[in-house]
Amino acid sequence: MGMVPNGLLPSASAGMTRRLDPERWAVAEDRTAELIACIQPNVYSEGRRLAVYHYVQRLIMNCLSCQVFTFGSVPLKTYLPDGDIDVTAFSNSEELKEIWANLVRDALEREEKDENAEFHVKEVQYIQAEVKIIKCLVENIVVDISFNQVGGLCTLCFLEEIDNLISQNHLFKRSIILIKAWCFYESRILGAHHGLISTYALETLVLYIFHIFNNSFTGPLEVLYRFLEFFSNFDWEKFCLSLWGPVPISSLPDMTAIPPRMDSGELLLNKSFLDTCSSAYGVVPHTQENQGQPFVSKHFNVIDPLRTNNNLGRSVSKVFLLLFGDFLWQYSFAVTVAV
Template sequence: MLEINPLSIDSELWLMAEHRIYEILSCIQPASASEKKREEVISYISRLIKAHYSCEVFAFGSVPLKTYLPDGDIDLTVLTHQSIEEGLAKGISDILQGHEHDPMFDVKSVQYIEAQVKILKCLVNDISVDISFNQMAGLSALCFLELADQIMGKDHLLKRSIILIKTWCFYESRILGAYHGLISTYALEMLVLHIFNIFHSSLNGPLAVLYKFLDYYSSFDWDNHGVCINGVIKISSLPDIVVELPVENGSRLLLEPDFYNYCKETFAVPVNELDSGRHEFVVKHINIMDPLSYSNNLGRSVSRGNFHRIKCALSYGAQMLRGVLNGPGEYIGKGLEKFFTNTLGRNGTGQRADANRPVPAFGTGRSDACDLSGDYDRCHSGLLQGQWYHSYRLPDHFHNIPSKKSNIFSWTGQNGHPQKGTKAFLQRGLPGLCPCPSKRCTTDIDGLGNLRGTGTYIPDMVSLDTLTFYNTVAQNTHLIYFSQTFKLGCCRIVIKKYGPG
C-alpha cells in the first residue's frame, strides 16, 4: 500500500488523533497534585541544607521545566565554593540520614557517590532526589529551554511534545537514560528542538511532533552526520563545523544564529564546569551538539550496543505509528492507546507515582493539570548567583522576560510568526546582582538582613527599581530587542538583549 504522509490525512481524523493524544498526555504531564508534592520535597530538602550551611539550593532539569514524567526524579544543585564540595556533600549526607525517621517526610536510601561529579541520592516520600554541587550547566540548560519554549509558544507545544516523546522513549522503547548507556534527557530535548526549529511550520500538535521525530530519526544517517539545533553537521568536516539544512525543509529557521549567540553569552558557565581539557567535539556513535557549548557532544553516553538498539526502536516506532495513522479512521484512537500501552498500564489506572491522592483514570476524565509555564526569573537568578559566586565573568547584559500578562510572547502573525514592528511599554522590576565590588555600594547592605552560618553567604537576588523599557521587534528576526538603563547602588548599568517574540 502506498504510504501516506499522516500530516496530509483528513483534517477531522487528524484532530481526533491529536485529541486522543491529549487524553494520554493528561495521565502523564505534571498535575496539580504531583506539582504540590514535588514542591514540598524541594522545599523540605532546601530548608534542611540551608539550616546548617550558608549556601543556595536550586532545582534544575525537568521539574522546574515542568516536563517530568510521573516516575521522574528531582534534580537539585547546591551552590558553594568548589574547595569545600566534598566536606559539604558528606555533611549533607549525614543530615539526610539523621532525618530518616522524620514523621512528615520519609527520607530513606541515602547514598553518597564520591566521583569526579559528587552526587547525593535519596528517596523522599518515594520520589527519587539527586543532589549535585555547582551544577551550573544544568541551570544554563534550564534557562535555554525555558526561553525556547516561550519563543515557540503555541500553548507550550515544545514542552508538551518533550513530555510525549520522553514518555515513548522511557515507557515504550526503553531508550532513555544516560546512566544505562542510553540517550540522556538533555540530548533528547535537543533532538526535539532540532525538529521544531526546522519543521515548525508543519507542527501544530504533540502528535505531529512525535510522528516527525520518529520518521526523521528512524532514517537519519548517524554514521556520517550529527545533529545541531539549526541543521545537520558533517562528521567529516570536524573540527570545522559545517551545517546543512535537510532537503525537505522549505521554511526559514525559527531560532536564528543571533539567538544562540545571545544564549551562549548570557547562560555561559565556567570552563571547569565542562569536561576538563576538551576543546573539540569528540565523535561518538550518536553525535548531538550542545548549542551552549559546541565542544560538548550530548550523545556521548550512548554505547555501541545501545546505538543499534536505539536505531531499531526508532525504526520500529516510526513503522508502528505510521500504520496507526494510515489505518481506518475508527481505529486510530485505539491504535494510539496500543502504541502507548505500557504508558497507560503504568500511569492510566488513577494512581500517580508522584501524587499523594488518586487522579482520574484514563478515559474517566482529566487530571487537574498545572500550568506549564516555568519560573524563568528564578532559573536565571540561580545561574547568575552561580556565575557571581565563582567569580565568573558576568554577561554584559542581564536577562529578563516580561510577564505573560504582557502578551508579547503569543504567536500573532501568520503561521505562528510574530508580527513585525510591534511596540510595548512595560513596568517591571528586574532581578540582578551588583557587579561592583565597592563597599560604598548601598546594595551590599540594604535588604540582606542577618548573615547565616559561618561561611560565605550568597544574598538573595536584589529587586531593582527599573525605568520603563522599550521593546521593538527587529525586522529580520523572530527576536525582540530590549534596551534598559537602571541604577544599582553606585553602578549605572545599560542592558541590551534579545528575548522571545
C-alpha cells in the first residue's frame, strides 16, 4: 500500500497512491524527456532573454537612481517558450516610490516611438493593481517591471535551494516546466490575472508533491501524474494547503496544521528546514502594507512557505475552483490509461 496523505475528500480512493509499473513508466519518462527538451530553456532563448533584460535594465537605470534585477522563471530557468521576464527596480528613495512608474513608462514610450531604438518596444501599459506594474513587449517578449519587490528575489533563492536539495539533474525544475506546460497549453489554468493559478502557487503545489512523496519519482511525468491525482482529491473546501500540512479553514486565524501524512513515512522537508527558510527568505520591507495582517481565506487557499499570512491562491475565482478537481481527475485518469 502507498502512503496515506491527509486533507483528502472523503470520497478519495484509498488506493490513489498505488505503486506504478516501473518498466512502463521508464518508457513514458523517456518520451517525456524528449518533450521537455523541446520547451525548456536553451542557448538561444537564454541569450535572447538576457539581451532583452540587459536592455530594459539600462533603460530603467538611465531614468531612475536604482538597482535592477530579474526574478521569477527566467533566472530560475523554468520559463516556457511564451514566458515573460519579471524585472524589479530597487531604491530607498521615498520620492521614487511615488513616481517611478511614470518615469519608466515615459522612457519605454520614447523607445516605442524611436525607429532607431536598439530593441522593438510596443504595447506599454501601466497596471495599477495590488502590485503596480509596467507591462510591455520587447522583441515580442512580455516584460513586467515592478518596484522594490524583494519577495520575488527571496522566492527565487528559496526555490533554488529546493532544487539543489532534490537534485537528480534538476528534477524539481524539469517537473515545474512540464506541469507549467500542461497548465498553460493544455488545460489553460495558469494565469493569476485571469482568475486562475499564479506561477508561485503552482510551484508550491509541485513542491508539496515532492514533500509528501519524499522525492521518490521516476521522472517528471510521474510528478505530473501524482500532482493530478493528489490535487483532484484534495478537499479545498475544508483545508488550506501548506508545507507544514493541511490547515483547517474552520480553525483560522489559527494556522496549526495537521500532519501531511497519516502514516509514519518520512517527508522531504523537516520543520527545522522550513523554519530556517522562512526566517532566511521570508523577509519583507518594513513598508509592506500587509505585514502583520492575518491570513485571509479565499476560494483556493495555498499558504506561502515563506510568509504564512500570504495566500498564494487568492487570485483563483470560485467558478474555476468548481471545475478544478474534476478537471484534474479526468487528466490523471487519461495519463494512467495512456501509460
